[in-house]
Amino acid sequence: MRPSSSMKLSNLSILIGLDLVTSVISQVSVSGGGTVLLPQPSIAASSTVKGAPFTNSSSTVIPSSTAHSTPYWLEQIPHLGVAPFSSNGSYQVFRNVKDFGAKGDGVTDDTAAINKAISSGGRCEPGVCQSTTTTPAVVYFPAGTYLISSSIIDYYLTQIIGNPNDFPVLKATSNFTGFGLIDGDPYGANGLGWNPTNVFYRQVRNLVFDLRGISPNSAATGIHWPSAQATSLQNCVFEMSAAAGTQHQGLFIESGSGGFMNDLVFNGGNYGARFGNQQYTVRNLTFNNVVTAIDQLWDWGWTYQGISVNNCSTGLNMSSGGAATQGVVSVTLIDSSFSNTKIGIATAYNATSKPDAAGGLVLDNVSFKNVPAAIQGPQGTVLAGDRTVNGWSEGNTYSPYGPTRAEGSMKPFSRSSTLSPGGYFYARSKPQYEHSSPSEFISVRTGGATGNGVTDDTAALNAIFAFAAAANKIVYIDAGTYKVSSTVFIPSGSRIVGESYPVILGAGAFFSSIRQPQPVVQVGYPFQKGIVEWSDTVVSTQGPTSGAILIQWNLASPANSPSGAWDVHTRIGGFAGSELQRANCPTTPDLTNAVNQNCIAAFMSIHITENAQGIYFENNWFWVADHDIEHPQLYQVTIYAGRGLYCESKVGNIWLVGTAVEHHTLYQYQFANTKNIFAGQIQTETAYYQPNPNALQPIPYIKKWNDPNFEKSCRNVTGNCANGWGLRIVDSESVHVYGAGLYSFFNNYNTSCSDQGNNATCQSRIFSLEGQNKDIGVYNLNTIGTTNMITRNGQDLASYKDNIAGYPEHITLFTTEGRGYSR
Structure with a gap:
């Protein structure tokens, strides 16, 4: 929330352009007529891209x-x-x-x-x-x-x-x-x-x-x-x-x-898509014969991957508000193409545009064919078309120091051949098994699980998952809440589909030791190799489960055929059956450090272990509830969960496409001793209760888990230093973030610290680089409510006051390696 x-x-x-929105909404009564033939899209229900550009198209066929x-x-x-x-x-x-x-x-x-x-x-x-x-x-x-x-x-x-x-x-x-x-x-x-x-x-x-x-x-x-x-x-x-x-x-x-x-495929029209939202990840969209393919009304950070614009007047219009009042904070565009289009990208950015740090744009591997103006600014063409742009950006840059206001070519982030075979990032859509027969599926309720939220379904789920993997069946998790009292194992070879977000609910003493955490769901045994496909499922906990690791991913998969998790989410508290709702875990802003031990509900949301590798995540939300979803007024709750997403894969080859991690105590994303990571767009929020208590409690520091040591790092630091990190990278290599929103809205449930003009005082720091990192980079970093946007080994590199972009603060390019610009 x-x-x-x-x-x-x-x-x-x-930013939102209320006059424009009101104008559009007022024109909803329509009429017309005509008979047409309908196109059948050429996109498959589960499309895979391995080192090839996106080339969706459509042809006219008889209607369905x-x-x-x-x-x-x-x-x-x-x-x-x-x-x-x-x-x-x-x-x-x-x-x-x-x-x-x-x-x-x-x-x-x-x-x-x-x-x-x-x-x-x-x-x-x-x-x-x-x-x-x-x-x-x-x-x-x-x-x-x-x-x-x-x-x-x-x-x-x-x-x-x-x-x-x-x-x-x-x-x-x-x-x-x-x-x-x-x-x-x-x-x-x-x-x-x-x-x-x-x-x-x-x-x-x-x-x-x-x-x-x-x-x-x-x-x-x-x-x-x-x-x-x-x-x-x-x-x-x-x-x-x-x-x-x-x-x-x-x-x-x-x-x-x-x-x-x-x-998605858009044929004809005045606008293909008109977008105004805080942040989004958009992949594999095709626009044919549209006047304006994408009209970006406002945003903080959007990441576009694999966009194809054909025969349009304008490809991407991000000039909303004009140079004096830019409404778009940032856009990241990768592995995309524009053809037969008059203007590829229209932007309002120039040397004097306002807000100063808004209008950020990064192009990484984008081609323009028969496009007179690849980028057009307020005064005319900024970048001519008919070229492939390896790297180009406009906005504030740090390499690693800054800011430097830049507009021009830049050296893009390096790409490994495993993450980006053939020069295009690997991508795979959620499998829908459209060519499978009903006999290939096994229902967990047919197999003996109840999903009633009361019965212990551990044994039934483990038996079904083991049988299905051995028999090459696809598991269908019928809608329901499946309470488990110990770990559920997903073996290599599993294919799992959920019906309307069924919940696997960890509960009981097995998950209660904060010093001996246990996984609720374990994907692959340690050192196991193979492939898993898992979609449309929620993993949660019930009551006090301070030792629960909701998902532990051990499986090592080949980079050219990775495992995948699509629409697999964690949800900690705030829902029916969780026993972690407002009645159980109300907010206590008027009490100092009043920790309810019964509301410590997870050790970690997801752990990608040392031996895990080759994993494609798409559209995943790892959420500690900030409010009671069931309450008519959505009242806030205070629930504690130690850690968000922790990746320590030695080999890496991890894709995080459209992921978000929110409200954990110590950190949201942590990468330690890992490499070869693609992440974008990522989004975080700091826990609303912090700093009451801060990250020093109730979750103890445990060195073997590479936990941040706030007692050490916050010495002599003013402000709310001991708040959870949004992003922490430790002793890692080739971790590249293609769009990030790291937000800290609250101070003990009060939002005045993040109000525009109030000096971003919700927390002191939010993004930390520690140890010996190599080849780390972030495109379009957006923060809210944090005084310092980037910290490296205790040194603050970027202040909010140098990067104000309206409500958020924004840096177009950050890299530890230093990258020059040339016109």
Whole structure:
């Protein structure tokens, strides 16, 4: 969770562009007509990139038809998922829209039936319910064309999934009304239905959004998607009018704290995507024949990987606000291409632009073909096109000292052949097993696990995982809460898919020793080799479990075929069944160092051990709850967890794509004695209770775990020094961060320390380099509330006051190696 939207908006009115947002929202009643043929995307449901550029395209085919469609296993297997904490004893998790009356015949208006499929069962409705984990749902669309005349309203904790073998089509009628074919957060009398920084745990994938029945002169939107962590859009196509003067847009995000999206294709339209959000990771997006492919309304830090822009007027417009009031703080663009486009990137940055440190831009391996202006600034062309740009940046730089205000070519970070085979970073989308048959899956509830949140499911899960790996079966974790009293082992060869974020819940004495921590889930035995694929699962704890390591990853996988974890999250406290809610762990800002021992709920969220290697993480959120998700007012809670993500892999070859780690006591990300790390975008938040208590308690310093020694490092340091590190790198090599947001919003639950103009006093330091590091670099570092942005072996290298970019502070390039610039 972030501070409330009202607080953020007051600080960021210039960034968000409220006049622009209001203008767009006022144009949601649309009409038009037409009959079209629909393209089938060339992207696979589980696309892998190994050293090759992204080349998504689409070709025109006959619309999706149930008469000739290839079925998908998800619509054929029995569905046994449960919602153990729902008040509805007959609650239904899996919903096929056709079971609720949708026809998918391209003739019948299916709007009411689809909305009924999403909403039935007393679910969390925007504007009525703030959030809850008790009513999860999977809403499935078989192949077909679903005619809709008004918006499909998304609900909290919903996976909307189409058939990846034959994409279902959501087709707008000519008289369509609403803000988005799917509206992920509808506006009401008091604004958005949900605070967008609290909209977690939802997905949309495998759909075509067809706006072309709507008049090109009418405003129309494919998806309205203000979202936060643990959310994703995947494998979707947006079809819009390409007529002159078209007012169609594919994707609109005006606020939130994301987030991740990948494998999206935008054809036609005035805007492909319009983005305004704190931070996001965006991978594998293709824009064809759009007026403006991406309109960056505002941000703190966005990382774009594998973007393809073809036959557009403007590729990326990040000039919002103009040079006098830049609304975009930073953009990182890697492994991307622009072709047959007039302006590749439009920026407002120049020698006198304001805020001084805003407008940061980094290009790393970006090609421009038949693009007259690769980068255009306020006064004209800054960088001519028709070239491949190995490295280029604009903004404040430290190498390692600074700041130097630079605009021009730079030497990009080095790339290992294992992380970046063939010169492009390895990437793989979440596997959906679209060609697998129902007989290849085994349900954990069929195998004997209950998921009721009460029964001990340890033995059942271990037996199922072992059997499935040996028999080459895919494990389907039905929706539910699976309580375990000792470690669950995921062996090599496992393939695991969750239904609507099932929870593996560690509980009991086995996890209670802070001096002898134990994993809740262990991936591979120590020294084991092989491959694991794991997706759509939450690992959590119940009650006092101070010795719980939620995920321990031991498995060593080959770099050319790494293991993967997609949408696998940890959640510590703040939800039904955790016994760590407001009633158990209330905040105590008026008491000094009042630690409730029953609220020490984890030793560590995830440990990548010394022998682990070859792991691809995508869209993962390792979260210690700051608030009670189930409470109607989302009241804050105080829960302690020692450490966030700790990587000590000797070989490395670790990809962290779109990850976030929040509210742990000692640190969020720690890399020690490791190498070959790709990380971007990363995002952290310091625990809201600190410095009451600070990081000296209640988690003891343990040297063998390479813990930070705050008693030593904070001697003679003023301010709140003993607060958890956002990012700590120790004795490591080739750790490269492609976008980072390290935030400290609170001081003992008070946000005045991070208010703009209040001297960033929430904590003294947030990013530490210690020992003998080599080849460490960060593109587009953004911090909030910290006096010093970078510290190396106790020496502060960068102060907030030299890098003010509006609400956040920003550095475009930091490197320990020293990199020169040339025009």
